[in-house]
């Protein structure tokens with residue numbers, strides 16, 4: 001990575017859906033990154049385990065391409081706290097993670113490590129389809145489907161999230 | 177505009193009025209790390225703030241409770257790393273003899289109503305038991321808090337939960353807690369603070385309040401906040417001026433009422449803490465092990481209630497019972513009151529204080545298929561062994577231990 005991170009993202013969408021075709025809720029950190037691989041400390045090696053314990057999505061690391069955008073349901077990242085569950089998406093080059101809601105510690109871990117996590121209640125009903133291309137403006141929360149006339153308003157980054165995101169990590173900012 | 181308790185606490189520590197959804201920087205009165213996560217806090221601190229001071233060593237603590245005393249070499253090494261860091265920076269360590277960190281901080285008077293407290297445990301929101309803000313965070317967050325004494329936080333919306341009516345004699349604070357879990361479910365309070373009221377709560381002492389507050393995590397809540405009663409302040413040795421209350425015109429996003437007047441003893445059936453069933457429906461479940469302790473039900477009153485039932489009785493043949501006091505003070509009082517003797521004569525194993533079976537499990541794991549009745553707070557698969565964990569009150573735990581099946585009564 002070089003330069004100042006961009007406050008927007010554009011990419012192909014992966015809707016993390018279950019057998020009923022709806023966004024899956026309550027995807028916990030063990031489904032995102034199983035505890036069998038917690039000993040891995042190199043971020044670059046974590047990508048291959050992303051969703052490794054999520055029924056129907058085990059091949060996600062082979063299918064995803066850098067810049068892709070992942071959209072999932074409510075309470076994403078609940079369960080025991082682990083940075084790996086954020087870092088595995090970073091390793092794959094995922095451009096942004098958009099969820100209906102997130103577990104509290106997961107949300108903090110993502111924000112503090114400057115990974116773009118966008119909270120978008122109702123995104124499951126937005127009309128965005130699997131494989132569409134979307135653009136996301138982190139500052140306004142505006143998500144535009146580039147393949148069909150769908151515009152969705154997610155929560156914009158808070159001032160703190162924006163500051164940490166631009167600085168590259170919590171450790172690079174001073175409290176105000 | 178009126179504020180709820182959590183809004184008031186955050187506003188006081190952010191130096192400005194707040195509303196739900198605001199993201200603010202706030203002062204942290206107390207910062208702590210356990211032996212779980214503590215070593216990574218130290219590593220993060222050394223890496224990102226080499227040679228820099230702590231914000232305030234006098235209000236920074238280590239508490240060792242997960243694996244106490246260390247029974248694996250990695251834990252021993254991690255505890256050593258924390259001890260060295262603590263010595264170097266003049267930080268107090270509540271070491272492996274002292275007990276569960278969140279309880280110790282309350283016992284030591286470090287946490288008061290209205291305080292802000294963070295630590296590396298997922299049950300730090302237990303501080304809501306005394307009307308304080310507590311929050312478990314990851315090791316980067318805590319390292320940052322050690323350095324600056326401040327962190328960012330999003331003000332959660334508050335739900336008002338009213339417990340209506342008074343339950344019968346056979347209903348314990350844990351059963352009331354189960355009734356709340358049943359209503360909220362595993363994500364019913366996700367991202368929200370829950371202020372809890374009602375006449376039953378007025379009668380809860382610190383131990384009962386801790387039991388209720390400790391289960392906020394299992395409903396996804398930021399915290400269960402229990403407004404301190406006059407009796408609680410007395411129990412904590414505090415004056416009435418230390419009380420904290422919501423404003424009359426505080427705004428709640430939702431009001432939930434639960435009638436507890438008809439409540440009966442309840443239990444959480446594996447594999448989820450919100451999978452609640454009446455204890456009387458579980459009498460055909462044979463028990464192999466019983467765990468009495470944890471930050472949910474490890475206080476003196478919890479253990480004493482079980483001991484009174486065990487006095488003069490024996491744990492059933494084939495059942496193993498483990499008793500783990502939450503802290504050294506609890507343990508000391510059990511000794512003084514002769515209750516360790518009662519447990520011993522009943523055939524139970526009494527261990528030193530700490531998290532015991534709840535954390536890394538050096539006290540009492542189950543093997544495949546074995547049934548455990550536990551007063552701890554989670555019954556996820558694998559949490560207390562390969563067996564099946566039923567969560568229940570100390571009374572149900574004691575009765576089940578003696579009779580060999582799940583029951584809340586010594587006699588029918």
Ligand code: SF4
Pocket residue numbers: 241242276297298299470471472530531534535552553
């Ligand atoms: S008793 Fe269990 S839940 Fe409570 S602090 Fe210890 S490990 Fe965590």
